[in-house]
Amino acid sequence: MSEPASNVTELKPRNRLPIYLDNQATTPLDPRVLEAMMPYFTEHFGNPHSESHVYGHNAAAAIEAARADIAKLIHADPREIVFTSGATEANNLALKGVAAFARAHPPVNGAARDEIIVPLTEHKCVLESAEALGREGFTINRFPVEANGLVSLDRLAEAISDRTLLVSVLAAHNEIGVIQPLAEIGALCRARGALFHTDAAQAFGKIPLDVEAMKIDLMSISGHKIYGPKGIGALYIRRRPRVRLLPLFDGGGQERGIRSGTLPTPLCVGLGRAAAIAAEEMGEEATRLRTMRDRLRATLTRRLPDARVNGDTEHRLPGNINLSFPGVTAPDLIASCPGIAISTGSACTSAVVEPSYVLRAIGLADPLANASIRLGLGRFTTPDEIDLAADTIAAAVTRLRGGR
Numbered sequence: 526m527s528e529p530a531s532n533v534t535e536l537k538p539r540n541r542l543p544i545y546l547d548n549q550a551t552t553p554l555d556p557r558v559l560e561a562m563m564p565y566f567t568e569h570f571g572n573p574h575s576e577s578h579v580y581g582h583n584a585a586a587a588i589e590a591a592r593a594d595i596a597k598l599i600h601a602d603p604r605e606i607v608f609t610s611g612a613t614e615a616n617n618l619a620l621k622g623v624a625a626f627a628r629a630h631p632p633v634n635g636a637a638r639d640e641i642i643v644p645l646t647e648h649k650c651v652l653e654s655a656e657a658l659g660r661e662g663f664t665i666n667r668f669p670v671e672a673n674g675l676v677s678l679d680r681l682a683e684a685i686s687d688r689t690l691l692v693s694v695l696a697a698h699n700e701i702g703v704i705q706p707l708a709e710i711g712a713l714c715r716a717r718g719a720l721f722h723t724d725a726a727q728a729f730g731k732i733p734l735d736v737e738a739m740k741i742d743l744m745s746i747s748g749h750k751i752y753g754p755k756g757i758g759a760l761y762i763r764r765r766p767r768v769r770l771l772p773l774f775d776g777g778g779q780e781r782g783i784r785s786g787t788l789p790t791p792l793c794v795g796l797g798r799a800a801a802i803a804a805e806e807m808g809e810e811a812t813r814l815r816t817m818r819d820r821l822r823a824t825l826t827r828r829l830p831d832a833r834v835n836g837d838t839e840h841r842l843p844g845n846i847n848l849s850f851p852g853v854t855a856p857d858l859i860a861s862c863p864g865i866a867i868s869t870g871s872a873c874t875s876a877v878v879e880p881s882y883v884l885r886a887i888g889l890a891d892p893l894a895n896a897s898i899r900l901g902l903g904r905f906t907t908p909d910e911i912d913l914a915a916d917t918i919a920a921a922v923t924r925l926r927g928g929r
């Protein structure tokens with residue numbers, strides 16, 4: 526295995542600006558992933574669904590190898606992996622596909638399961654998918670989380686009923702980084718006959734995931750959050766006991782009829798390579814990221830003692846920290862650190878700066894929610910960058926508060 530050092534960091538000296546600390550928004554492509562993808566843009570261009578010649582066979586074989594690498598990382602069977610365009614599509618397919626199947630196949634006797642439980646802090650694509658199902662007559666339980674961002678198992682146990690069709694919980698949060706008690710949630714859902722879907726866009730390849738041990742029925746995966754390409758993802762769909770869902774669109778019936786459309790061979794290969802690298806390096810990488818993240822947090826909270834950490838500090842992605850700095854606003858702070866790529870983590874779709882719905886849901890008042898930034902470290906972050914970023918951010922907060 527070659528060194529993880531790469532073009533990405535060779536492009537500039539390791540302690541100069543700009544510094545990329547937005548690895549929860551997207552990650553740079555690992556050069557080893559790009560290398561694996563290249564031949565499938567060029568000589569191996571065949572349609573993977575062409576069964577009559579070697580061009581098709583080569584592409585199909587590469588896709589099946591990638592599928593196996595993805596499955597292995599979560600202890601699944603390759604036949605349980607369906608490629609999608611990303612986690613947004615996978616989340617839509619999981620919620621809407623399961624709901625459509627349930628609606629089309631009501632139980633012979635007894636009440637139909639028509640309720641979906643989603644924490645208020647889910648990613649927008651899960652929340653909006655649930656809202657769409659609400660408009661179609663499903664009951665949506667918009668479920669509160671605790672002040673640390675975690676789902677309370679007692680509250681969830683109370684909320685699940687014999688009407689609950691699906692519970693969808695984000696594995697590792699894109700904004701506040703918290704990791705949910707997946708095994709406990711899975712056991713609860715299984716015991717009550719509800720399906721368990723998890724959006725693992727940020728968790729896959731970063732923390733150990735096991736669909737058997739965690740009793741996960743559906744899992745959404747994204748390529749570009751794990752140093753793979755954008756535009757590719759996957760949905761894990763359990764075969765035993767079989768999870769049934771209807772496709773979102775009609776076509777040639779690829780991916781076992783669940784997801785029609787010609788598969789993008791280079792992107793599938795890239796996701797597979799990214800998963801294989803993560804399988805090898807996840808443990809070491811987590812240790813390295815945690816050390817740098819803790820150092821960043823320690824420096825910032827030493828220089829700015831009233832800084833507040835949002836989200837549980839223990840059950841947390843190793844590369845994530847979300848901080849509030851009372852008395853400043855995030856847009857001002859971000860503008861004051863032009864050399865550092867940071868964000869609030871909440872996608873701002875309009876000109877109006879809305880406080881993060883996630884931070885509101887964990888109980889932050891609007892001024893504090895508006896004073897929060899997300900720092901996302903990644904595979905190519907260096908300790909020197911962390912020190913320079915900590916310095917720059919601390920100085921900017923002090924300056925914005927009128928100090929020097």
Ligand SMILES: *Cc1c(COP(=O)(O)O)cnc(C)c1O
Nearest residue numbers: 611612613648699726727747758
């Ligand atoms: C990025 C992200 C998504 C969307 O994934 P795409 O592959 O970009 O569609 C969904 N959920 C979470 C938690 C994410 O971080």
